[in-house]
Amino acid sequence: MGPHPAVAAIRLAVRRVLHDILTEHTPAPDTRRTPAADTARPSAAERVPAPGTRRSPAPDTPPAPPHEPRPLVLVACSGGADSMALASALAFEAPKLGIRAGGITVDHGLQPGSDVRADEVVLRLTELGLNPAESVAVTVGREGGPEAAARDARYSALDAAAERHGATAILLGHTRDDQAETVLLGLARGSGIRSLSGMAAVSGGPGAARRYRRPFLFLDRQTARKACMVQSLPVWDDPHNADPAYTRSRLRHEGLPALEKALGKGVVEALARTAQLSRDDADALDAWASQAEASVRDAAGLLECAKLYALPPAVRRRILRRAAIEAGAPAGSLFARHIEEVDRLITGWRGQGAINLPGKVVAQRQGGRLVIRQG
DSSP states (O other): OOOOHHHHHHHHHHHHHHHHHHHHHSOOOOOOOOHHHHHTOOOHHHHSOOTTOOOOOOTTSOOOOOOOOOOEEEEEOOSSHHHHHHHHHHHHHTGGGTOEEEEEEEEOOOSTTHHHHHHHHHHHHHHTTOSSEEEEEOOOOOTTOHHHHHHHHHHHHHHHHHHHHTOSEEEOOOOHHHHHHHHHHHHHTTOOHHHHTOOOSEEEETTEEEEEEOTTTTSOHHHHHHHHHHTTOOOOOOGGGGOTTSHHHHIIIIIHHHHHHHHOTTHHHHHHHHHHHHHHHHHHHHHHHHHHHGGGBOTTSOEEHHHHHTSOHHHHHHHHHHHHHHTTOOGGGOOHHHHHHHHHHHHSOSSOOOEEETTTEEEEEETTEEEEEEO
16 A cells, blocks of 8 residues: 555655756766777677676776765755655655755744754654754844845755755745745735746755755645644644734735635635746746847947837846846845836936935936946
8 A cells, every 4th residue: 555645745746856856966978989999899708707707897998987976955844744744755755866865944033942943853854864954043134024034044044054065955845825825925016927926946046056946836735734644743833824913924814715715716726827827938038138138238238228118128127127136236125116117217218317226226327328337
C-alpha cells in the first residue's frame, strides 16, 4: 500500500523540483572525440577483463574528472504545516537522488519565546534527518511596514545561509492559496501585470538567479496540512497568521472566504491560474523592453523622448522603471504612480518640472531627452 494521497502529492512536487536542480547542477558530458582516441579504442576482447582481475587504466588514459560534490538543498521552515510538509518531503526524496538536504528556520524575534520555538523547529528538522539544521536570529526593521520588513529580514538571512553552506537551492513552502492571496494584494494596490503574476516557481537571490524554488505553488494549503497530520508531524500555527492587524491575515480569513461565498468554489484556483498567465505576458513584455531600450538611447546613453513616445505604453513604462532603478530608486518603493508621473514627461509634456522619485532620484526632461539621475 502506497503513501496517503496528500503525502504522495507533496513528495511528487518536491521530486520534480529536485530533478530540475540536478539537471541544472550536472555539467553536460563532453562528447567530443579525438582521432587519436578513435584509433586507440581497444577491441571488445580487450575491454573485457579476465575473471578475478581488475583492469587499470592505460598509461596514456587521461585521469577522470574530479567527482562532482553532491548539491545541497535547504528548506526554509517556520514550523508551520506548509514548511513542515515540505521538509518531510525533502528529507524523503533527497537521499534517493544523491542530494544533501538541510533546513533553516528564521527567528524574527517578534513574539515572546520565539527563540524556544526556533530551537524546537531545529530539533524537528534534525529528527527528519536534515543536516545542517539551524536557527538564524534576525532583527526586523520598520521600512515598508511590519510584513515587508519581516520578509526582507528573512530573505537576507536565507541568502546568507545559502552562501555560508554553499547551498544550490532553498525550497519555500508557498502554496496555491498563498499565490491567490498575493494576486489579490497586487490587485488591491492597483499594480501592473508583474504584480498580478504573483510568486514565481523559481526566483533568485544575490548572485544566484535560481536560488529559491516553490514546489507547492500548485498544491492547496489543506494538502500540506493533511500530509503533516497523517505523518504525525507536529506543526506550529503562527498567531500572526490569524491577527487581523495584518493585511494578508484579513484577506485569508475574511476576504477570500467572502469571494468564494459570492462567486463559488474555485476562486483560489482561478487566481493562481491568472498569476501564471500574467507571468507569461509580463515576461514577454520585459523581453520586448530589454530589446527596445538600446534603440531609444542616443550616443550619450540618454533616453530620447520622441522615440520613447513611439513605443507601446507597457514597453515604454518598463524602460522608465528600469532606468529609475538603475539611477538608484529602490525597486520595492517604486510604484505605478511614480512611473506614470515620469511617463507624463513624455506623453503629456507641458513644460512641467522635475519628478521626485524614491531614493532621492529625479527625473526631468531636458532638450528632448529624459534625464533620470540622483538629485
